[in-house]
Amino acid sequence: MSLLPVAEAQSRLMALATPLPTEHLAVPACAGRWLTEDVVALRDQPWADLSAMDGYAVRAAEWPGPWQVAAESTAGGPPPPLLEPGQACRIFTGAPLPQGADSILIQENAARQGDVLRGLDEALATGRHVRPAGSDFRKGGLLLKAGGALGPAQIALAVLGGHAALPVSRRARVALLSTGNELVPPGMPTQPGQLPSSNAPMLAAMLSGLSCDVVDLGIVRDDLPGTVRAFVRASEADIILSTGGASVGDHDFVRPAFVQAGGSLDFWKIRMRPGKPLMAGILGSAVFLGLPGNPVSAFVTATLFLLPLVRHMMGAASPLPPTAPATLAAPLPATGERDDYLRAFRTEAGIVSVTSQDSAATAALAMADCLILRPAGSAPAAAGDPVTVLPLA
Numbered sequence: 389m390s391l392l393p394v395a396e397a398q399s400r401l402m403a404l405a406t407p408l409p410t411e412h413l414a415v416p417a418c419a420g421r422w423l424t425e426d427v428v429a430l431r432d433q434p435w436a437d438l439s440a441m442d443g444y445a446v447r448a449a450e451w452p453g454p455w456q457v458a459a460e461s462t463a464g465g466p467p468p469p470l471l472e473p474g475q476a477c478r479i480f481t482g483a484p485l486p487q488g489a490d491s492i493l494i495q496e497n498a499a500r501q502g503d504v505l506r507g508l509d510e511a512l513a514t515g516r517h518v519r520p521a522g523s524d525f526r527k528g529g530l531l532l533k534a535g536g537a538l539g540p541a542q543i544a545l546a547v548l549g550g551h552a553a554l555p556v557s558r559r560a561r562v563a564l565l566s567t568g569n570e571l572v573p574p575g576m577p578t579q580p581g582q583l584p585s586s587n588a589p590m591l592a593a594m595l596s597g598l599s600c601d602v603v604d605l606g607i608v609r610d611d612l613p614g615t616v617r618a619f620v621r622a623s624e625a626d627i628i629l630s631t632g633g634a635s636v637g638d639h640d641f642v643r644p645a646f647v648q649a650g651g652s653l654d655f656w657k658i659r660m661r662p663g664k665p666l667m668a669g670i671l672g673s674a675v676f677l678g679l680p681g682n683p684v685s686a687f688v689t690a691t692l693f694l695l696p697l698v699r700h701m702m703g704a705a706s707p708l709p710p711t712a713p714a715t716l717a718a719p720l721p722a723t724g725e726r727d728d729y730l731r732a733f734r735t736e737a738g739i740v741s742v743t744s745q746d747s748a749a750t751a752a753l754a755m756a757d758c759l760i761l762r763p764a765g766s767a768p769a770a771a772g773d774p775v776t777v778l779p780l781a
């Protein structure tokens with residue numbers, strides 16, 4: 389089987405997934421979700437011409453001052469009466485302008501004696517410190533597009549747009565299987581030949597920002613019938629995620645067990661380093677993603693495949709991780725026949741790759757805050773050369 393390019397594998401993986409059903413949730417509960425439908429405004433914002441400052445509303449176009457203070461307007465107060473030329477209305481931030489007023493004289497630029505008001509500065513420009521009605525958005529206008537992520541600003545916009553609830557995809561359910569006879573549960577004492585299973589906690593941490601429900605099905609021993617049973621147990625989930633047992637060794641049972649459990653494999657082996665033995669397929673209504681066991685390989689493939697898959701299933705229009713241009717602070721060797729995803733960190737002088745690029749080097753991984761993307765067949769790079777990075781946080 390030849391090695392599949394990363395971008396092709398990503399689009400084949402997305403094509404395996406069916407979007408999750410929509411649910412309607414109270415707007416504050418939608419933080420971190422994606423919209424399944426466009427959202428339009430149910431009201432104008434601002435609802436009227438409002439003052440942006442504390443001061444006085446005047447008819448500056450017709451009367452340069454002085455003015456007679458004749459009324460008051462407060463946010464949430466009764467509507468102020470019509471303003472005649474030569475009159476001023478005491479006004480506060482967020483309060484509606486009286487009909488006829490066109491500008492706000494801020495109180496720092498005003499001298500008031502009794503009800504007589506004078507401007508201390510040059511003549512007021514018409515429209516000064518006024519927020520026109522509907523200048524933020526208009527009733528019926530598009531506020532948020534289907535497929536957009538709902539972060540804090542989008543939550544505020546939906547609430548101001550008059551919405552109580554929004555249509556979002558339901559949470560994805562992800563089942564985790566960690567394969568390997570050498571693994572013991574995190575925190576348990578290890579005998580020679582054993583190590584704590586770190587992949588499931590790492591992946592759960594990576595998924596924790598994505599509003600999905602993670603079920604850790606624990607450690608699966610390296611035997612075919614046990615691994616088949618684990619797949620059957622996991623098939624209730626939307627995504628079955630395994631780590632380890634993905635390569636070509638005599639104890640790598642994940643692929644045959646997946647097929648024996650009724651799964652249909654779509655691809656195996658990607659043209660990337662780390663992460664070559666990645667595989668994906670369908671089991672019932674679940675998408676299966678088999679990550680390599682090496683912790684760094686599992687981390688990098690989860691960044692490039694798992695997180696985009698979850699985002700895609702939950703309705704994201706742009707599920708792939710964003711990349712950014714950067715400059716190298718230190719040279720890099722040529723790449724081989726696979727695309728390199730080098731663990732690196734950002735400094736003021738540019739990007740520096742971590743000391744060990746071994747796919748089991750977790751101490752080096754923990755120092756990284758980005759991946760450098762180096763296509764297969766790249767020539768050696770020098771300090772100062774441009775590179776593409778994928779930020780990790």
Ligand SMILES: Nc1nc2c(c(=O)[nH]1)N[C@H]1C(S)=C(S)[C@@H](COP(=O)(O)OP(=O)(O)OC[C@H]3O[C@@H](n4cnc5c(N)ncnc54)[C@H](O)[C@@H]3O)O[C@H]1N2
Nearest residue numbers: 566568585586587632633634635640664680681682683685
């Ligand atoms: N002859 C070949 N050997 C290997 C190839 C190959 O093409 N030909 N590919 C290598 C590559 S690349 C990778 S990546 C690894 C991946 O192998 P597996 O997915 O089968 O992973 P395991 O053998 O089960 O484990 C690898 C390594 O990671 C440790 N591990 C596994 N699970 C966990 C966990 N949950 N927590 C912490 N550490 C874990 C495991 O102990 C091994 O040390 O295969 C190469 N071999």
Ligand code: MOO
Nearest residue numbers: 662663664685747
């Ligand atoms: O591809 Mo493996 O993930 O190089 O170590």
